[in-house]
Amino acid sequence: MKFAPGYRRFALPAFLGAAVAAFVFPPAGAVLLGIGAFVLWFFRDPERTPPAESGVISPADGHVSVIREEGDRVRVGVFMNVTDVHVNRAPVAGEVRDVTHRPGAHKPAFSKDSDRNERVDIEVVGDRGDEYEVSLIAGAFARRIHPYVAPGDELARCDKIGHIDFGSRADVLLPPEFGVEDVVVEKGESVRAGETVVAK
Incomplete structure (x- = not known):
């Protein structure tokens, strides 16, 4: 899956925070992991093929x-x-x-x-x-x-x-x-x- 430019700016802090929080306060780690996953999903960039018809x-x-x-x-x-x-x-x-x-x-x-x-x-x-x-x-x-x-x-x-x-x-x-x-x-x-x- 491709992602739109700039996704790392939002996803990486969430994933790094999740890794740290997992040892300190696991519930917060789970929340941050979810936020990181949401960011990746939001910035998804699927392939598209234009239709053959004009317009x-x-x-x-x-x-x-x-x-x-x-x-x-x-x-x-x-x-x-x-x-x-x-x-x-x-x-x-x-x-x-x-x-x-x-x-x-x-x-x-x-x-x-x-x-x-x-x-x-x-x-x-x-x-x-x-x-x-x-x-x-x-x-x-x-x-x-x-x-x-x-x-x-x-x-x-x-x-x-x-x-x-x-x-x-x-x-x-x-x-x-x-x-x-x-x-x-x-x-x-x-x-x-x-x-x-x-x-x-």
Whole structure:
């Protein structure tokens, strides 16, 4: 099993503490061992294969929490709860034009207020010149967003683009040529990063 970068920062202290506590106070050792195991499970990074069918694929595992029009564009957002894989993936192939960190609040990612949360916006120009924006949005407990990409990077569909420590939501803002009728998922629907088509 692969793990997202940074897992050692959380897992190693828990496992080292468990080893020490096992001799001093075994119940605490058991708790720390459980925390370490949870961290490994949370940072799991399973392989994903993009579907053969065309379309924009989900940037995250979770449930669709946002489908809305923003001017002449449509936003599809996926809420990641604690049981979901938190590695995010490119919804389309293209070139990364910009990566922007925006400071903000840390409201629950499923709430409307989360639109003002800390985020990283990744602008991607598709193979046909169409413009997408993928937003990695922190939640109530997430405190670090880790983009894996930089301006100029070439992405294949389903490539890993980042992860969020213990959070939270990933959105894709579709190009103007997409309408709400082109979204093929519904609010509350379960989706998988790199595999579920969300718009076509």
